[in-house]
Amino acid sequence: MGKNKKRRKAPKVKTRGPAERREEFLRVLAALGLLEEFYGLSPDVQRFLMCARLPRLSFRIDPTLQDDPLAGKIKGELERAMAGIMCEDAPLGPGCTLQDLVTIAMPLAGVLHEPDSDPLPMPAAALEHFRDATRPIQYGGADLANTLFADLVAILWKHYRHDSATYYILKEDEALPFGRWAQLLILKKATPERINLKLDGEWRPAFRCGIGGAGRLCWVEWSSEQLGIDGPERMHPVFIQSHAVKNLEKRLAVEGLSTNILHRNMVFCLGTPEITCQGAGSYLAEYWLGAAKVGYFAANMVDDKIIVKTFLFLTMDGTPEGRRLNQLLGLSRNDKRWLNMDNLNAFVMTDLTRYPDIRTILTQCGCGHLVDLAAKLPWWGREGQADFVRKFLQLESRMSRGGRLLNASMMPPKMAIA
Numbered sequence: 001m002g003k004n005k006k007r008r009k010a011p012k013v014k015t016r017g018p019a020e021r022r023e024e025f026l027r028v029l030a031a032l033g034l035l036e037e038f039y040g041l042s043p044d045v046q047r048f049l050m051c052a053r054l055p056r057l058s059f060r061i062d063p064t065l066q067d068d069p070l071a072g073k074i075k076g077e078l079e080r081a082m083a084g085i086m087c088e089d090a091p092l093g094p095g096c097t098l099q100d101l102v103t104i105a106m107p108l109a110g111v112l113h114e115p116d117s118d119p120l121p122m123p124a125a126a127l128e129h130f131r132d133a134t135r136p137i138q139y140g141g142a143d144l145a146n147t148l149f150a151d152l153v154a155i156l157w158k159h160y161r162h163d164s165a166t167y168y169i170l171k172e173d174e175a176l177p178f179g180r181w182a183q184l185l186i187l188k189k190a191t192p193e194r195i196n197l198k199l200d201g202e203w204r205p206a207f208r209c210g211i212g213g214a215g216r217l218c219w220v221e222w223s224s225e226q227l228g229i230d231g232p233e234r235m236h237p238v239f240i241q242s243h244a245v246k247n248l249e250k251r252l253a254v255e256g257l258s259t260n261i262l263h264r265n266m267v268f269c270l271g272t273p274e275i276t277c278q279g280a281g282s283y284l285a286e287y288w289l290g291a292a293k294v295g296y297f298a299a300n301m302v303d304d305k306i307i308v309k310t311f312l313f314l315t316m317d318g319t320p321e322g323r324r325l326n327q328l329l330g331l332s333r334n335d336k337r338w339l340n341m342d343n344l345n346a347f348v349m350t351d352l353t354r355y356p357d358i359r360t361i362l363t364q365c366g367c368g369h370l371v372d373l374a375a376k377l378p379w380w381g382r383e384g385q386a387d388f389v390r391k392f393l394q395l396e397s398r399m400s401r402g403g404r405l406l407n408a409s410m411m412p413p414k415m416a417i418a
Contacts, residue, residue, distance in 0.1 A: 055181060
């Protein structure tokens with residue numbers, strides 16, 4: 001007979017004793033300025049208010065991921081982050097945590113402001129004071145919680161892989177013995193659908209684009225209306241090729257800008273797209289970093305699916321801004337490569353945008369977003385890029401007296417590329 005295998009026990013949910021739970025509740029009341037008045041209430045009313053709190057949030061790995069070592073690492077990162085997320089601003093302020101907000105402050109505000117509940121067993125003056133103090137929580141607590149949860153979502157994006165893993169969290173309630181229950185945040189993982197298709201003479205895989213996070217998982221789709229297609233409304237699933245992700249990482253490679261931020265913005269920009277139709281089933285979807293548009297995803301319709309083929313930096317051929325640069329300056333694709341103007345690094349990590357004439361040119365060509373982005377970042381990069389570009393473009397002879405750039409067709413040929 002073989003050895004008996006040990007049965008895996010279900011993870012225990014940590015519970016807190018009455019004294020610890022009371023201490024946490026009093027800390028929240030102190031932050032709301034209600035502690036002194038709370039002590040003046042009868043013991044029955046105090047117990048009534050304390051019963052409003054909910055069980056603390058705890059993380060658990062989905063059973064399908066029990067043998068995934070990365071899932072255990074992510075769970076540990078989430079638990080450490082949850083313990084350190086503090087409410088630095090009003091209405092709770094320093095000293096209170098995300099746990100305090102969602103398990104004590106928000107449930108308490110909900111009980112106090114419930115319009116259809118039975119009369120609360122509190123003196124009228126005390127009840128009004130408690131309602132005034134918790135009103136910001138009642139109407140703004142959910143937004144604050146979502147803001148604080150962003151730290152947890154950032155951890156999930158750190159482990160996002162467009163071709164293999166989209167992690168997300170779902171909230172579930174679990175019944176415990178003696179009428180107790182627990183709030184669980186279940187770590188889950190979705191593997192994107194993979195398809196193989198032939199584009200430009202080569203067979204390449206493409207992967208379904210999904211948005212994970214806290215409380216949701218959804219697969220990105222574009223509607224016929226968004227694509228400017230007449231007829232019955234249809235949804236078209238979005239797939240992304242690894243070539244597009246590699247070009248995104250290469251062309252937006254800037255020190256301090258992590259790949260998980262690039263990936264997160266990629267999925268959000270594809271999930272809520274600003275689309276330009278190029279004709280014949282070809283589309284451009286804008287890519288934004290904060291308030292700055294820095295490029296486009298080039299996509300094609302293939303068998304009713306949207307296939308994202310590549311990422312184009314804002315100045316590159318194939319974009320409206322790139323065509324404008326070609327019209328005004330006569331800049332070809334090779335020119336932009338030679339000038340190193342086909343990537344974000346050249347605009348935010350060199351002195352390129354520090355000169356007024358270059359800023360004027362970029363703005364005229366629709367690249368003002370790059371100028372604005374560079375102005376917001378502390379400059380400590382490479383010098384000499386601006387002089388190199390100005391000499392190549394012969395800017396001193398090409399700028400009109402009004403500060404406008406003369407069209408390339410009106411000027412002599414540029415200096416030869418060495």
